[in-house]
Amino acid sequence: MRRHTRPINGRSMFVAFFSLFAVTTSLSQTGSSPEQNRKSPSIKLRTSLVLVPAVVTDRLGAPVAGLTHNSFTVLENGHPQKIAFFEHIQTQAEPVRRTVAAPGTFTNTIEASSQRLTIFVMDLLNSSIAEQENGRDELAKLFSKSGGIKEPFCLLALDSDGLTVIHDFTTDPTLLAEALKEVKEHASAKDAPQINPMELTYRNFHGWHTRSVNRAIATLAGRASLLASAIRSQAITETLRTRLTLEALREIGEAFVGMLGRKSLIWATGGFPFEIDDPSQFGARERDLLPEYEKAWRALNRADIAVYPLDVEQLASTALVRASVGQPLPDHFDIRSNVTNLERFADVTGGKLCDRSTDAETCFRKAATDSSDYYLLGFYQSSATTKSGWQKLSVRTNVPNAQVRARAGYYLSERRDDPQTRQEDLQIALASPLDYTAIPLTVRWTATLKWEGNEKRRVGFSFAVPLGSVKLEDEEGGHLSLEFAAMATSETGASVGSFFQTADGKLGEGAAKALKSNGVICQGTIDLPPGEYTMNFAVRDNLNGQIGTVSAPLTVH
Numbered sequence: 251m252r253r254h255t256r257p258i259n260g261r262s263m264f265v266a267f268f269s270l271f272a273v274t275t276s277l278s279q280t281g282s283s284p285e286q287n288r289k290s291p292s293i294k295l296r297t298s299l300v301l302v303p304a305v306v307t308d309r310l311g312a313p314v315a316g317l318t319h320n321s322f323t324v325l326e327n328g329h330p331q332k333i334a335f336f337e338h339i340q341t342q343a344e345p346v347r348r349t350v351a352a353p354g355t356f357t358n359t360i361e362a363s364s365q366r367l368t369i370f371v372m373d374l375l376n377s378s379i380a381e382q383e384n385g386r387d388e389l390a391k392l393f394s395k396s397g398g399i400k401e402p403f404c405l406l407a408l409d410s411d412g413l414t415v416i417h418d419f420t421t422d423p424t425l426l427a428e429a430l431k432e433v434k435e436h437a438s439a440k441d442a443p444q445i446n447p448m449e450l451t452y453r454n455f456h457g458w459h460t461r462s463v464n465r466a467i468a469t470l471a472g473r474a475s476l477l478a479s480a481i482r483s484q485a486i487t488e489t490l491r492t493r494l495t496l497e498a499l500r501e502i503g504e505a506f507v508g509m510l511g512r513k514s515l516i517w518a519t520g521g522f523p524f525e526i527d528d529p530s531q532f533g534a535r536e537r538d539l540l541p542e543y544e545k546a547w548r549a550l551n552r553a554d555i556a557v558y559p560l561d562v563e564q565l566a567s568t569a570l571v572r573a574s575v576g577q578p579l580p581d582h583f584d585i586r587s588n589v590t591n592l593e594r595f596a597d598v599t600g601g602k603l604c605d606r607s608t609d610a611e612t613c614f615r616k617a618a619t620d621s622s623d624y625y626l627l628g629f630y631q632s633s634a635t636t637k638s639g640w641q642k643l644s645v646r647t648n649v650p651n652a653q654v655r656a657r658a659g660y661y662l663s664e665r666r667d668d669p670q671t672r673q674e675d676l677q678i679a680l681a682s683p684l685d686y687t688a689i690p691l692t693v694r695w696t697a698t699l700k701w702e703g704n705e706k707r708r709v710g711f712s713f714a715v716p717l718g719s720v721k722l723e724d725e726e727g728g729h730l731s732l733e734f735a736a737m738a739t740s741e742t743g744a745s746v747g748s749f750f751q752t753a754d755g756k757l758g759e760g761a762a763k764a765l766k767s768n769g770v771i772c773q774g775t776i777d778l779p780p781g782e783y784t785m786n787f788a789v790r791d792n793l794n795g796q797i798g799t800v801s802a803p804l805t806v807h
Contacts, residue, residue, distance in 0.1 A: 313623035335628030341366035346402035358685040365511020368403035377520035378440035384562040385518035388610035393427035503549025508687025514617035528640035556601035559592035600657040689798030731792035
């Protein structure tokens, strides 16, 4: 069931065991003054290992084996980097499964022995109905060919409401073929009636709906105003589509960042509503959407996702030309070729464009082949020498006639640790239909209490974050900063209750040892009337911005 974004309120009960109990204790002992507590949020850059998957092929497109780290040169912003990590990864098609938990327990962890998977997206937001039908037909042909395809893949859809999970991971494509039948076409901005000022002018001057010459002259005079108004309407539509598309890309990245290996994202679309380049160039045109653009890039990079756009754009559009007029719409008016844009997106992420000459099966085979044999290169980025923002990458090899395909950059961001950012991140995570996997998270029901004369029940639950999943700053035993949140939604998707708690402070030596031994356990409750619900849980590590989420069905008797 789709999750809906709702504000997360603070009425909750909180009990923390092990390290979290020590957090509250150590905080009470620090004696910090109100002035100290009101310090501005810190903004820090952190040194980290940058991983770059690189696909190396010969002139015939076959993988090149047997290379070493000395065979490669990695450039960041034109400067050679020391390769600190190197691995030749060869994968097989193996199942990907959600971890099976005990009754009443739910987890976002995945069981996967292979570093390889494929994600399909049906883009119903940026494609016309005809293009959606093209995409559906192509995917249906692929999924119906079950013989010989044993890849783990899932199917998502993007429409004006955001992402929807059509089918979770499976190695049986016939299940996806059945699920695809439930996807309905959605009218998009491309299907909106097009107003052609050129055509209106032509009609008026030739007596169509014209009662006088004066009206024709007035229409001609208002042509510029009409065109400007139409372009403004188009811009509003594109802004909304851009925001939803960026949010979907970010959610997909967050959902797969906790899984190892290179992932292939096959995006069946009529085009993206924005140009693909580095965030600084995007910000010059869409400054209000720049934060969403940066977050999408960071998520895709961290998850090692390569995009393979499957172009389903119509070969011809009747909106471009009206036969009776014989004139094109000015500047193609809301209809333009996106092939260059799609190709750029593929290149920057290390994927490859699947153009109109490529069917879905060929596109899938390309992606699977790339993920079956690649090299993983890593270098340490230093905050002392690198400014925040878009960092250009280039991977080269000294092997003659070999071609290298790798992502062309990554986004280095300043970590903004402020309450607004925390709340926005948690709200988006709780509303996503995908489980975020950067932090492994397990949740279980603890107890349900009933009071006489009270129609609501108090439902108890427990968060558990395992050892090594939480970041500690090395200062006086370590600094821990976590946000826990939960939201209950009804069968209609309405928010009916929430839980929110912060654990932030310096740990003592004993608490730090307990954390490293036991992980983090947080208990909470929420009051609900009898009924059927979906509970969405999230934890955010404020020291690195990583999030883990999991959802669970709940019946309250």
